[in-house]
Amino acid sequence: MYEVRIDPKRCKGCGLCADFCPRNIYDFSWGSVPVAARSDDCVGCMQCEVKCPELAITVREAAP
Amino acid sequence: MKHNEFIREDRLPTFWCGGCGYGQVMNSITRAFEKAGVTLNDTVLVSGIGCWGHVDSFLKVNAFHGTHGRALAFATGIKLANPELNVVVALGDGDGVTIGGNHFIHACRRNIDLTAILCNNYNYGMTGGQYSSTTPEHSITSTSPYGHIEPGFDICKLAEVSGARYIARSISENVTQTAEYIAEAMSKKGFSFVEVLTPCTTHYGRNNAMKHPPELYRWLKSTVVPAAAAAKMTEDQLRNKFIIGKLYDRPGQDYGTRYRDEIQAKGIEDLAKKE
Ligand SMILES: Cc1ncc(C[n+]2csc(CCOP(=O)(O)OP(=O)(O)O)c2C)c(N)n1
Numbered sequence: 001m002y003e004v005r006i007d008p009k010r011c012k013g014c015g016l017c018a019d020f021c022p023r024n025i026y027d028f029s030w031g032s033v034p035v036a037a038r039s040d041d042c043v044g045c046m047q048c049e050v051k052c053p054e055l056a057i058t059v060r061e062a063a064p
Numbered sequence: 065m066k067h068n069e070f071i072r073e074d075r076l077p078t079f080w081c082g083g084c085g086y087g088q089v090m091n092s093i094t095r096a097f098e099k100a101g102v103t104l105n106d107t108v109l110v111s112g113i114g115c116w117g118h119v120d121s122f123l124k125v126n127a128f129h130g131t132h133g134r135a136l137a138f139a140t141g142i143k144l145a146n147p148e149l150n151v152v153v154a155l156g157d158g159d160g161v162t163i164g165g166n167h168f169i170h171a172c173r174r175n176i177d178l179t180a181i182l183c184n185n186y187n188y189g190m191t192g193g194q195y196s197s198t199t200p201e202h203s204i205t206s207t208s209p210y211g212h213i214e215p216g217f218d219i220c221k222l223a224e225v226s227g228a229r230y231i232a233r234s235i236s237e238n239v240t241q242t243a244e245y246i247a248e249a250m251s252k253k254g255f256s257f258v259e260v261l262t263p264c265t266t267h268y269g270r271n272n273a274m275k276h277p278p279e280l281y282r283w284l285k286s287t288v289v290p291a292a293a294a295a296k297m298t299e300d301q302l303r304n305k306f307i308i309g310k311l312y313d314r315p316g317q318d319y320g321t322r323y324r325d326e327i328q329a330k331g332i333e334d335l336a337k338k339e
Contacts, residue, residue, distance in 0.1 A: 012082030014265070019278035020237075030276065050239045053087030054077055055068075 002044045003062040004036035010056035017048035017057060065103065067094040075122050080115060083269075083277025085236030085262035089183055090119050092236075092260070093152070095243035097125070100150070100250045107150040110139040112164065114156035115189040116262075125152075133164030136171040139178050147177075147320050147336050150250060155182040156189070161219055162197040172226035175254045177318040181246060182219060182257070183236070185264035193267025200304070204271040219259050224312050229254025231312035235288055236262040237281055238308075245310065254318040261288065261306060 004025065006017075011033045018028035023041045026048075028034040036042070042059065049057045071094060080086045097107065107125045111117040113132035120127035130138040135153050143151045155161075160182045161168050171178065187205050188194040195205040198216045205212060220231050230252040232245035242260055249256035261284055263269060269280035291309030294302060327334055 010077045012077065014083030014277040016083060016237075016277055016281065019281070050091070051088060051237055053080065053084055053091075055071065055087065055091060056077075 001062045001064050002039060002042040003060050004039045004042055004048070005058045005060075006033060006036065007054075007056040008033045010054040012054055014053065017052055020047045020051055022047065065098060067091075067098040070094040070097050070124055072122050072124055078122055079118055081264075081266045083263065083265040083280070084115070084189075085185070085260075085281075086116055086119065086183060088236040088239050089116075089181065089242065089260050089262060090122060092234075092239050092242035092246055093119070093181065094123070095240065096246035096250060099243065099247035102150055102250075106148065107152065108142060109152050109154060110135050110142060111154040112156065112159035113190070114159045116154055116156040116183045116185075117159065119154050133159050133162075134167065135159065136164065136167040136178070136180065139180075140171060140174075140176050143177055144320060144323070145336055147324075151178050152250070153178055153180040155180055157182065157184040157186065157198040157219070158188040158196040161217055161222065162188075165197065169222065169226040172223050172228040172255050172257070174319045175227055175229055175316060177253050177255070177320050179246065179249045179256045180258070181249075182259045183262040184219065184259055185262045186216070186268050187264055189264045189267055193264070193271060203268070206267070206271070218306075220257070220307075220311050223255075223257045227255070227316075228257045228312070229314060229316055229318070230256035231259075232257075232310045233259045233261070233306065233308045235284055235308060236260050237285070248310070252313070253321070254316060261308075 018026035018034050025038040025041050026034040027037040049059045109120045110128045111120050112135035139151050139153045186199050194207040199212050200216050202211045234242040245258045263280040265277045274280040288308045289305045294307045
């Protein structure tokens with residue numbers, strides 16, 4: 001289980017996290033901050049955390 | 065230090081546009097710093113003017129924000145006066161090889177012990193998306209509204225023939241790979257060069273019918289070929305493609321070492337700052 005946090009103060013809504021995510025965990029529409037709606041599906045690949053240009057995402061293993 | 069400790073969190077969000085790849089390259093730099101084991105006191109980041117030049121605002125290491133196109137000239141002075149410092153230079157394509165092209169070829173030729181990280185976003189981002197010397201042919205920019213009619217530079221080739229010590233090319237989204245190249249570049253004595261192809265979402269992307277950042281990232285990825293795959297491709301297949309990977313690594317003495325050997329042999333006092 002992973003916990004995906006997005007800092008809304010940093011996010012500029014570029015949509016890269018939603019685009020890169022191999023498990024499609026994000027709900028995203030242009031002009032808004034994405035929501036990790038299906039974080040249960042997250043496998044912790046860290047693509048979104050590493051590639052977010054604003055360093056706005058943290059993915060951490062959550063206690064079950 | 066851990067990579068995130070190099071970031072000035074109080075300065076975030078960055079000043080760059082949504083989807084701009086510069087944040088990714090900044091992330092790579094901090095990861096390279098962690099890998100190279102640098103500290104805040106032994107490293108200086110020298111930058112020029114442009115969106116990428118602003119990277120020093122978000123990092124804790126010492127910085128010298130110079131004039132447009134002259135970062136390498138300032139960095140040369142800093143390195144020769146303080147040979148113990150790690151000098152990292154942030155260049156834009158406009159900054160580094162358009163207005164600053166002459167400094168670039170001569171820093172390579174002299175083989176000054178610097179690590180230059182050039183973010184190539186194919187245009188002058190800060191001033192409104194005008195074409196630079198790396199803008200690909202046929203692209204639309206604010207100063208080439210009918211399509212650009214000049215060929216662009218292959219900067220890595222330019223660095224190679226000019227005499228650079230180490231050369232690698234990456235794309236900004238490959239954050240960890242770029243960090244490895246930067247860390248390796250920092251470990252080499254001599255002029256080390258890492259070019260990072262970086263999407264400019266506001267200008268290059270929108271001007272070329274890629275409205276949203278992910279489209280531009282996909283296009284950029286489609287234009288690059290890893291070095292191993294490129295070795296098996298024909299010249300025709302490689303037209304308009306950029307080869308990514310570690311491209312060049314040659315031995316050779318850097319300028320500072322040669323200079324100090326020379327003055328020592330002649331018994332002249334070394335004025336460079338001592339530990
Ligand atoms: C001597 C001088 N000429 C022109 C300018 C105007 N100017 C500021 S930034 C810039 C272009 C920057 O482009 P680039 O280096 O590609 O960086 P980017 O903004 O794309 O990151 C120009 C022409 C200047 N500041 N100083």
